[in-house]
Amino acid sequence: MAKIKLGFAPTRRSIFSAPDAIKYSNLTREKLKSLGVEFVDITDINEEGLFYDENDREKIAAKFRKEGVDGLFFPHCNFGTEYVVARLAREMNLPVLLWGPRDERPDENGVRLRDSQCGLFATGKVLRRFQVPFTYMTNCRLDDPEFERGIRDFLAVCNVVKTFRNIRILQIAPRPFDFWSTMCNEGELLEKFNIHLAPIPMPELEDAVKAALAERTEVDEVLAYVRANMNVCIKDNELENVAALKVAMKSLAKKYGCNAIAIQCWNALQSVLGIMPCAANSLLNEEGIPVVCETDIHGAITALMTEAAGMNETRSFFADWTVRHPDNENGELLQHCGPWPISCAKEKPTIEYPLAFDHPGSVAAEAKHGLMTLARFDGDNGEYSLLLGNAKGIDGPYTKGTYVWVEVENLKRLEEKLVCGPYIHHCVGIHKDVVPVLYEACKYIGVKPDLYDPVEEKVKAYLRGE
Numbered sequence: 001m002a003k004i005k006l007g008f009a010p011t012r013r014s015i016f017s018a019p020d021a022i023k024y025s026n027l028t029r030e031k032l033k034s035l036g037v038e039f040v041d042i043t044d045i046n047e048e049g050l051f052y053d054e055n056d057r058e059k060i061a062a063k064f065r066k067e068g069v070d071g072l073f074f075p076h077c078n079f080g081t082e083y084v085v086a087r088l089a090r091e092m093n094l095p096v097l098l099w100g101p102r103d104e105r106p107d108e109n110g111v112r113l114r115d116s117q118c119g120l121f122a123t124g125k126v127l128r129r130f131q132v133p134f135t136y137m138t139n140c141r142l143d144d145p146e147f148e149r150g151i152r153d154f155l156a157v158c159n160v161v162k163t164f165r166n167i168r169i170l171q172i173a174p175r176p177f178d179f180w181s182t183m184c185n186e187g188e189l190l191e192k193f194n195i196h197l198a199p200i201p202m203p204e205l206e207d208a209v210k211a212a213l214a215e216r217t218e219v220d221e222v223l224a225y226v227r228a229n230m231n232v233c234i235k236d237n238e239l240e241n242v243a244a245l246k247v248a249m250k251s252l253a254k255k256y257g258c259n260a261i262a263i264q265c266w267n268a269l270q271s272v273l274g275i276m277p278c279a280a281n282s283l284l285n286e287e288g289i290p291v292v293c294e295t296d297i298h299g300a301i302t303a304l305m306t307e308a309a310g311m312n313e314t315r316s317f318f319a320d321w322t323v324r325h326p327d328n329e330n331g332e333l334l335q336h337c338g339p340w341p342i343s344c345a346k347e348k349p350t351i352e353y354p355l356a357f358d359h360p361g362s363v364a365a366e367a368k369h370g371l372m373t374l375a376r377f378d379g380d381n382g383e384y385s386l387l388l389g390n391a392k393g394i395d396g397p398y399t400k401g402t403y404v405w406v407e408v409e410n411l412k413r414l415e416e417k418l419v420c421g422p423y424i425h426h427c428v429g430i431h432k433d434v435v436p437v438l439y440e441a442c443k444y445i446g447v448k449p450d451l452y453d454p455v456e457e458k459v460k461a462y463l464r465g466e
Helices: 018-034 054-067 082-092 116-129 145-164 186-193 202-215 217-229 236-255 268-273 278-286 297-309 411-420 435-445 456-463
Strands: 005-008 038-040 071-075 096-099 168-172 196-200 260-263 316-324 331-336 350-352 362-366 370-380 383-394 402-407 426-430 448-451
Touching: 005 018, 005 054, 018 071, 038 054, 054 082, 071 082, 071 145, 082 116, 096 116, 096 145, 145 297, 145 435, 168 236, 168 297, 186 196, 202 217, 202 236, 202 268, 217 236, 217 278, 236 260, 236 278, 260 278, 260 297, 278 316, 278 362, 297 316, 297 370, 297 426, 297 435, 316 402, 331 411, 370 435, 383 411, 383 435, 435 448, 435 456
Parallel strands: 005 038, 005 071, 071 096, 168 196, 168 260, 362 402, 383 448
Antiparallel strands: 316 331, 316 426, 331 402, 350 362, 370 383, 370 426, 383 402
């Protein structure tokens, strides 16, 4: 599971009750601890452990930077001081969570101690003036289920943003010539999003495979794992090449500091190694290193974002939208030659020969059914968006490779989005509903969320605690 650290800066305003603000800041600290949330506190900045003084802002910022926080949490323990919150938020450039504990009934004299909700209204406006995107968690009590859900969703949003801002993709060879749809603008990805590519030629991969075979230790470990977890229907020497390719790609990703891989899976690779890379891709995907086919850089970005939204607890799968279901008007086949991780399968996967190629090394298995999120980061002409929505696995005819038939709310509507773009026939799926998290994360990374079903109001309602 991903480790996310929050900068905890509870705030108050002087004309409201300081003792009550201290009380609620401490209650919030205890609640976060009970939920297992890691946070950096400001109790050493001033005796109250509250943020309300401009003179404390630089000290807090320095501490949060030193501790490497991934997001900022500003509980409004009474009204709060909106301008210091906005200044710190803009300076840190991290995801921001606003929340205040629900106010009590006025006392018998009509006195109100905190007015936390009113302060949230003020801070939201000032953050907009500062052009700081923020996440709002509904004004609720600490023990309300909305609090825990909102905190956990915000941690996942922080994980997506953190991952997106640190994307480094190992590009193994250029895209196949015929795949004009997977071309990308490397310079623009760097300029707009600080996404780095590490392109290497096929001979460098070949050398790394030879080195892995010569060293043997890691290759033998992979062979043992494969024989224990997969059915093997290829020759021993072919399986050795699969294992060596897996080891080689992992070592190259480490060498170049990459967290995902996009590989030109055909045809040069087959003339060099005599195998398909699908099974090696599957093994790396299972380890949490996304590997995508046909040098689809945007697909690799999608995989990293999707797994981050699931807090890196669930593996994703890289698929083609292929054909419509023969019997279900809203059904579609998601399939690929075999790069899907073992944990996605509802049966023991088999390493075999693919449908469309003559070389061994593909994987065959139907994926588990159930609720899924499907997503695709893509762009052209300088604009980028994230297509996303839900689907559910359904029964359908057997086919080759790794596959699952899915049903969506309205396939014709989805098909129109895929054809008219900026998307292509590739997507990333995950057996988890991470649509709200990805939707919310988009506001922090400069990407437009594009829901393929008209559920935006439902997503917003969920995020605000309904």
